[in-house]
């Protein structure tokens with residue numbers, strides 16, 4: 001069997017849902033420069049740094065000849081939300097850790113296949129345009145909600161990449177776009193953060209609840225719709241997510257209450273959310289957001 005197919009099979013066996021191969025060529029960066037020039041990255045200063053690295057994957061790891069793009073379905077099934085809501089991606093074990101472990105195993109396999117291969121693997125951990133790379137590797141298209149959408153699992157997938165120093169034949173990039181005339185995500189976003197293929201983080205509930213530091217903006221107080229960590233509205237309404245299938249990975253099954261009413265002490269917060277993405281908010285901010293949910 002061809003080596004690329006052996007890697008593909010191994011990835012599926014390890015629990016990845018999709019895998020694709022692409023070449024580390026320069027990425028046309030107009031959309032990223034436009035996004036930054038409009039201030040849409042809000043307080044995420046790291047998005048303004050290293051733009052040249054995001055557009056030139058080769059500079060991140062000069063020996064790279066092939067980028068392997070990987071997607072994992074994390075859809076946890078129906079979540080019965082009550083008054084407050086933690087987004088689906090954060091109900092389980094932190095995906096950075098889970099995917100890194102899986103990628104480490106896949107890279108060990110690749111090392112057995114190619115003596116002397118060098119590589120690096122990333123999940124959110126380097127200046128990489130993960131969605132665009134996934135599209136180029138054939139995994140899916142970038143939707144109007146800016147999500148990478150796969151035909152099989154919708155947008156409920158995390159992305160990661162392995163950069164390797166050997167050349168493998170690339171997959172065909174995904175050139176179609178199946179959003180058509182649908183604008184449900186744009187219409188459903190309560191804060192108006194979305195325009196087609198453009199997200200203004202300053203208004204995005206996910207940004208405000210996960211990344212934003214300092215005073216909570218007024219728009220959150222008015223329009224939070226119960227979201228206290230992350231937000232799934234633009235994915236919940238997407239027709240491509242109707243046929244989502246429950247994740248095959250136990251690590252991604254919910255392990256916390258999706259609708260907490262309170263948080264207790266800082267120690268309670270740590271005990272409850274240890275190992276989940278919610279830790280990123282920090283105790284004070286999470287506690288504050290819980291008090292700002294109306295209804």
Ligand code: B12
Nearest residue numbers: 031035087130142146147148158159197199206207230231
């Ligand atoms: C910064 C960031 C955020 C920011 C900004 C999001 C954003 N849309 O840019 C905030 C905090 C808001 C955020 C929120 C979320 N995030 Co986030 N985030 C990132 C991060 C670190 C960088 C994204 C980035 O570079 N943004 C800059 C913009 C310009 O680029 P882009 O989003 O990649 O896509 C643009 C281009 O590809 C271009 N483009 C491509 N094709 C086309 C075609 C046309 C016609 C046009 C005009 C443009 C265009 O337009 C896209 C939109 O501007 C990535 C990890 C990574 N390193 O890539 C995760 C990542 C994108 N996030 C992820 C997730 C899961 C989320 C949330 C779902 C979490 C949640 N439930 O709250 C939400 C979704 C909100 C949303 N609709 O995007 C996943 C997405 C997986 C997927 N299937 O797409 C990623 C890939 C992390 C991972 N490793 O899995 N995130």
